Amino acid sequence: FGAGSDLCFRCGGKGHWASECPGEAGGFLGFLRGFFGIKQREKHPPEEVLEALRILGYNSFRPGQAEAIMRVLSGISTLVVLPTGMGKSLCYQLPAFLYHRHSGSISLVISPLVSLMDDQVSGLPSALKAVCIHSNLSQSQSGKAQILLLSPESLVGSGSFSRFFRDFPPVAFACLDEAHCVSQWSHNFRPAYLRICKVLRERFGVRCFLGLTATATAATARDVAQHLGIPPENGIGAAGIPENLRLSVSVDSDRDQVGSDLRSFQGISNSGKKNWKILGKIRFWGEFGGIWSKFMEKFLKCWFFFINFLFFFLPQGQDLLELRRHIHENSVDFLTVKILIQRVFAPCKCLEIHGKNQENSKEISEFPKNSRICRGHERSIPIQELVETLDLREEAIQTLLCLLELHPEKFLELFPPLRSRCRIRIPGNSAAALREAARGCPPLGFLLAQDPSGSLGISGFLEFDAVALSDSMGWEFRRLPIQLQIPAGKSCGIQVEFQEFSFFFRAYGDLDGRELDSLCQFLNSRALEREKSELRRLRSCFRAFQRNFREIWGFWGWEFGILLWLKDEEEEIRAEIRKLLAAFPDEEFTGRAVARIFHGIGSPRFPSRIFGRDRRFWRRLLPLEFRSLSRLASQEILASR
Numbered sequence: 001f002g003a004g005s006d007l008c009f010r011c012g013g014k015g016h017w018a019s020e021c022p023g024e025a026g027g028f029l030g031f032l033r034g035f036f037g038i039k040q041r042e043k044h045p046p047e048e049v050l051e052a053l054r055i056l057g058y059n060s061f062r063p064g065q066a067e068a069i070m071r072v073l074s075g076i077s078t079l080v081v082l083p084t085g086m087g088k089s090l091c092y093q094l095p096a097f098l099y100h101r102h103s104g105s106i107s108l109v110i111s112p113l114v115s116l117m118d119d120q121v122s123g124l125p126s127a128l129k130a131v132c133i134h135s136n137l138s139q140s141q142s143g144k145a146q147i148l149l150l151s152p153e154s155l156v157g158s159g160s161f162s163r164f165f166r167d168f169p170p171v172a173f174a175c176l177d178e179a180h181c182v183s184q185w186s187h188n189f190r191p192a193y194l195r196i197c198k199v200l201r202e203r204f205g206v207r208c209f210l211g212l213t214a215t216a217t218a219a220t221a222r223d224v225a226q227h228l229g230i231p232p233e234n235g236i237g238a239a240g241i242p243e244n245l246r247l248s249v250s251v252d253s254d255r256d257q258v259g260s261d262l263r264s265f266q267g268i269s270n271s272g273k274k275n276w277k278i279l280g281k282i283r284f285w286g287e288f289g290g291i292w293s294k295f296m297e298k299f300l301k302c303w304f305f306f307i308n309f310l311f312f313f314l315p316q317g318q319d320l321l322e323l324r325r326h327i328h329e330n331s332v333d334f335l336t337v338k339i340l341i342q343r344v345f346a347p348c349k350c351l352e353i354h355g356k357n358q359e360n361s362k363e364i365s366e367f368p369k370n371s372r373i374c375r376g377h378e379r380s381i382p383i384q385e386l387v388e389t390l391d392l393r394e395e396a397i398q399t400l401l402c403l404l405e406l407h408p409e410k411f412l413e414l415f416p417p418l419r420s421r422c423r424i425r426i427p428g429n430s431a432a433a434l435r436e437a438a439r440g441c442p443p444l445g446f447l448l449a450q451d452p453s454g455s456l457g458i459s460g461f462l463e464f465d466a467v468a469l470s471d472s473m474g475w476e477f478r479r480l481p482i483q484l485q486i487p488a489g490k491s492c493g494i495q496v497e498f499q500e501f502s503f504f505f506r507a508y509g510d511l512d513g514r515e516l517d518s519l520c521q522f523l524n525s526r527a528l529e530r531e532k533s534e535l536r537r538l539r540s541c542f543r544a545f546q547r548n549f550r551e552i553w554g555f556w557g558w559e560f561g562i563l564l565w566l567k568d569e570e571e572e573i574r575a576e577i578r579k580l581l582a583a584f585p586d587e588e589f590t591g592r593a594v595a596r597i598f599h600g601i602g603s604p605r606f607p608s609r610i611f612g613r614d615r616r617f618w619r620r621l622l623p624l625e626f627r628s629l630s631r632l633a634s635q636e637i638l639a640s641r
């Protein structure tokens with residue numbers, strides 16, 4: 001490109017050599033970014049970008065587009081907040097086109113819905129080719145594409161996709177379409193959103209992110225930018241509506257203006273004749289409208305008097321209570337968080353082994369203070385078992401695990417769920433067959449060595465936690481299934497199968513009490529914060545609707561949103577809780593479970609199809625504040641023991 005011989009070859013930046021580069025794309029991709037970086041600082045798109053714009057079928061940029069495109073071409077992560085129809089798609093299409101043209105790299109677009117992906121593919125300029133990961137994608141098809149569209153789940157979830165990705169060209173950048181989903185959908189609904197950036201960074205080496213959204217509030221935009229690692233000054237927003245969308249209001253006194261405005265319909269309806277027809281209709285309705293609006297004014301007044309009258313007798317705020325229920329559906333308490341932390345960071349033997357090694361070794365080596373002795377263990381927890389233990393939906397647990405993974409100290413690394421329970425069927429004389437099989441299979445040999453009594457496999461079946469086995473052998477789990485397949489079918493007719501979907505992760509096992517406590521605090525406060533902010537948002541929405549209702553109709557409605565915690569009522573509520581505990585003496589309730597039943601929220605252990613039938617308790621205390629109710633219930637449960 002004839003520019004930038006003093007640029008770093010890795011990142012394209014100035015002021016350092018490639019060997020001291022803080023870590024950006026290397027090779028030609030980095031060089032390309034360096035070139036566009038200079039142009040971006042010069043504040044005008046170079047001729048090559050303008051040419052690409054023409055190839056894609058446009059003559060000029062709309063507000064915000066050029067800036068966003070130049071930033072992406074320079075490798076700078078950017079969040080673009082533009083109204084719908086303003087041309088956000090071009091912000092990824094044009095860089096994808098140029099990156100592919102120069103370096104053969106591919107650009108990823110992460111989109112929340114299959115229908116949105118299909119829309120994007122069908123609306124692409126002819127010079128671009130994109131494929132969706134949900135379609136039956138073949139390697140040859142994907143090889144020619146400049147853009148790959150995929151869902152967050154297919155990105156973070158499937159191992160097969162990662163394998164598929166290994167043969168892919170380098171990734172130029174990742175675009176998150178509908179980026180507000182990262183902030184608004186990630187929690188408990190689509191936890192994969194919490195992990196996409198980490199996965200893209202760590203597994204695929206992506207450094208440049210482009211977030212596109214039309215619907216982010218300032219708070220959401222801040223949240224998304226923080227998640228994508230975008231500095232606040234890298235946000236691009238432009239107000240206004242695109243030129244091909246005109247909204248105008250014309251009053252009767254200036255009828256000719258209506259006509260001239262209508263000419264702007266040309267973009268939508270190419271027939272001028274049609275426009276004048278529309279104008280004629282508008283004139284007619286304009287005159288008729290005067291009479292009509294007077295009638296409507298009187299009619300509406302009567303109608304809303306009637307509605308107000310009705311509302312006076314109807315309890316309001318029921319919708320608020322119904323929506324609030326859905327927020328509390330995923331609420332956790334400290335005990336739940338603690339149980340999860342204990343399961344995830346179960347103690348290992350690394351400290352003990354290290355201590356023994358120290359005793360045995362003659363030279364006592366000082367272990368560096370800031371390093372961990374444990375290097376982390378692969379572990380699995382069966383999903384169904386954890387769902388029942390914590391009485392939480394799978395998505396809510398996945399969210400908690402994602403939050404743990406995002407902890408700055410990186411105590412946990414999350415992998416896609418897998419089947420972790422290994423079941424081996426041994427034919428014939430079981431123990432002998434097992435010994436025979438173990439000769440060619442180290443994992444089986446390891447299992448047998450741990451069974452001095454020799455009773456293993458006598459029943460003809462062997463079941464064990466395969467992740468724990470591979471970890472105790474010092475292997476990575478992905479090696480185990482291949483090794484276990486060796487005896488199968490070859491000599492001894494042993495059948496191996498994997499069952500029970502489990503959460504799969506790598507976690508440390510040498511965390512001390514202080515670290516475990518701080519993790520519990522971290523997780524609990526994140527979950528609480530989230531719940532409070534959702535409740536705040538719901539409440540302010542409700543207030544806004546209510547305010548408008550009052551302003552228009554001058555009516556001060558009743559607010560049933562949150563019932564004040566009246567001291568006098570406390571004893572009655574406690575009595576209700578005691579009644580529930582007495583009605584189900586065999587159930588092991590928690591305060592949260594009791595509050596859920598009184599709010600009419602089903603959970604894995606207390607499903608609505610069973611507890612919803614008992615009208616004495618189900619939804620009985622819906623207006624009460626959830627957390628306070630849960631606290632009271634916990635006190636009553638403790639008192640009853």
Ligand SMILES: Nc1ncnc2c1ncn2[C@@H]1O[C@H](COP(=O)(O)OP(=O)(O)OP(=O)(O)O)[C@@H](O)[C@H]1O
Pocket residue numbers: 058059060061062065082083084085086087088089090214
């Ligand atoms: N620079 C441009 N000049 C003229 N038309 C453009 C330009 N950029 C985009 N468009 C057109 O604007 C229309 C809307 O573009 P696009 O679908 O990218 O908008 P969007 O902001 O992504 O909207 P949404 O939020 O609905 O996804 C398309 O028909 C597109 O061809």
